[in-house]
Structures are given as structure tokens and as C-alpha cells.
């Protein structure tokens with residue numbers, strides 16, 4: 001059984017999707033062992049506690065710089081024996097210290113079809129605002145491995161939806177979450193825990 005650690009900062013709906021999937025037996029070969037939040041007031045912490053999952057709060061402002069903060073998160077992840085680290089709405093780009101400790105063992109969910117609308121500055125509603133401003137006809141979500149390049153690691157799964165004429169950033173965010181993110185993330189986590197994701201360079205093959 002692989003130990004899954006989930007990094008959160010906010011509402012935690014993606015964490016909830018993982019908890020629900022685990023309870024439904026849809027995460028094959030894995031179990032959420034710990035939820036780490038950068039924000040002591042994150043509702044995601046309540047969701048973890050309600051599910052009986054261990055929680056830790058590691059605040060960025062308690063550390064002098066991002067490198068020290070990254071080391072603290074890395075040490076916590078190693079301390080709980082994480083085999084897989086899931087970024088589920090974690091609002092800090094962690095340094096190389098963490099990526100090096102978990103090579104191809106960290107995954108992130110991003111609310112667009114990478115390589116579009118991703119990288120620095122593309123978070124939350126900003127992603128969906130940019131999608132609507134560009135006038136593209138489809139958007140979606142991507143689960144990918146985390147590397148030192150922001151939103152640049154090998155893509156594991158993607159799902160697309162069509163954009164409606166009357167969409168606002170808010171309606172689009174909601175549909176991308178409901179129809180893409182909450183489905184893709186548990187699927188990708190299960191594939192990882194089943195050992196079905198092969199990484200070759202910047203590509204993955206699902207076996």
C-alpha cells in the first residue's frame with residue numbers, strides 16, 4: 001500500500017474527491033496518510049480531520065526563505081513516509097529540495113490544458129479569465145508530474161470540456177472542477193499507486 005501525502009492551502013475540493021474515491025475503493029494500492037497545509041485556516045484541514053486523516057500545518061511565514069520552507073515540507077513528507085505527494089491546490093511553488101527528494105513521485109492538478117494557460121501567474125480564476133480572453137473553444141484540466149519547471153513536468157492525464165458563449169470565469173472554473181479535476185486527480189493517483197505510469201523523458205505511458 002503506497003502512502004499518499006496531500007498538500008493543500010484552501011478549500012480542498014480536490015482533496016475531498018480523493019477522500020471520496022478512497023472510500024469508494026477507487027484508489028487501488030494507495031491510502032492518504034497525511035494532509036499538509038500551508039494555511040492554518042484552510043477548510044481542507046476540516047475535510048481531512050472529518051476523514052480521520054493526520055494533518056500538519058507548515059506556514060511559509062515561519063521560515064526566512066523559500067529554500068528553508070521547502071526543506072521543512074520535504075522533511076515532513078519524508079517523516080510521514082510519503083510514497084506519492086499530491087499538490088491539490090497548494091499555493092506555493094516549492095524549491096528543488098522537494099522535487100529532488102521525490103523524483104516523479106509528486107503530481108499536480110492544473111485547471112487548464114497544459115501547455116496553454118499555465119506557469120507563473122496562472123492560478124485560480126486568473127486561468128479561466130485568460131482562457132475566455134483568448135477566445136479558445138475548449139479548456140480542461142491536466143494532471144502532471146512536478147519538476148523544477150512550474151507546470152512543466154510530464155503530463156499524466158488531461159480532460160477537455162467545451163466553452164459556452166455565456167461562460168464567466170466563475171462558471172468555467174466550476175465546470176472544469178466538477179467535470180475534469182475531481183475525476184482526473186483520483187484516476188491519476190490510482191494509476192500511480194498501481195504502478196501503471198511509465199515516464200520516459202518528458203512523456204508518460206499509461207500501462
Ligand code: GRF
Nearest residue numbers: 010011012013014089109111
Ligand atoms: C484547483 O482549481 C486546482 O486545479 C488548483 O487549485 C485549485 C484548488 O481547489 N491547483 P481546491 O482547494 O481543491 O478546492
